[in-house]
Amino acid sequence: MREKQTPAPDDERACSVALTRAFEFLGKRWNGVLLANLMDGPAGYAELKRAVSGISDSVLSDRLSQLTAAGLIERDIDGGPPITVSYRLTARGQALLPALQELSAWAEKNLDS
Template sequence: MSTEHDDFVCGAALARAFDFLGKRWNGLILGTLFAGPSGFAELRRAVGGISDSVLAERLAELSKAGLVVRTVDPGPPLAVTYSLTPAGQALLPALRELTKWAADNLFQR
């Protein structure tokens, strides 16, 4: 049984989640990183059509949100990789279900 307050909190949380994950490219970046750590160029190729500046901006946002971690290997050569944090990995079941729902319901029309 929920109260009005619980409904408000749930609604606000869901709105924040869709606001963040619905931002162009964020879902695709996260989906790419589910396969494992990637470098910047690998991410740019995997997320076709994204510019370097937008990719850098989105990676910074995802890092600030605690979903992605940037790791620098000083080399030589210097290498930067991006990977999911435990909080980012926790999104996998939800994104799998969303993907399944989209395949079942959005592409049949």
């Protein structure tokens, strides 16, 4: 039987720092919710606005800009007519899907409604 190895203090510190950075970004109100809404494919601004009840136009624009700047989503413009804008996950954003799905499963099992 293999013994469970205890992480070195430096490994624990690095993990703590990385998790802190991840939760500061994903825990910012609406960021994780917006990413989750893009799991099934691209969505337009109005579609995201309807999907995330309670978010203001200015906050939605701000969060979409932050997610784009972080390289997690891309903004696609279709020249139309009519001109349409949609948002989709990048490869970097798609890499978050397993973690978001695990968090969702954990929340369903462990958090009261």
